Amino acid sequence: MALELYLDLFSQPCRSVYIFAKKNNIPFEFKTVSLMNGDQCGCEFQKINLIKKVPALRDGDFRLAESIAILLYLADKFKTPDFWYPADLQQRARVNEYLSWQHSAMRLHGCRIFWLRVLIPKGLGMEVPQDKLDAALEDLNNSLKLIEEKFIEDRPFIAGDNISLADLVAIVEIMQPVGAGLDVFDGRPKLSAWRDRVRAAIGTELFDEVHQNVLGAKDNVKLMDATTMAIFKPKIKLFM
């Protein structure tokens, strides 16, 4: 049985897993879990991941949740090139440092912008107070500043001269507020140059294909129907 990846490319962690699998020619079956339709809460998907989140992986009888765990599983199982997760002690530590930091910083703040600018007003039809938007933007800017000054510093990529899992996980999260119509690269030449290097290392075609949906999200997200809305409403308190 082919390895299965349960994904929705609107989701940042799904994009990192998808790019990693494609870029490394890892054979897999793409199992669509539509977040907008609430598939993540359906009985079928819960047999794969009780956490009710994507991405998820099934490899025979083995099921795995959490994008970072999935990326590391794929890297180990398919013995992907060293630069993705370097064996060198300190380079690996740099990758681990970013992967540990990003959950409650870049990921959280990029997500919040997407919810406040797209999902809450356009998907759920609710107004978002300006002070919430301002606070979210300040948090996002602080994370982007740290990515430039601490994580990229004066290196081409986070761990050194090559792309690694840290850059991959970073870029997919940074593209989420871009999908919400916020050009985070404007006025940030160091971040823009790094984005160009990461996009080139991934391959521009793959990078653009994977981000196509989210970059159209601002204009394409439609008001959700009542049943789907019910799934998403409890999550609003996480972001407002």
Ligand SMILES: N[C@@H](CCC(=O)N[C@@H](CS)C(=O)NCC(=O)O)C(=O)O
């Ligand atoms: N820490 C998890 C986060 C996964 C996650 O939050 N996935 C979101 C999409 S980006 C999801 O499935 N949300 C569905 C929901 O909350 O109902 C990972 O890195 O895989």
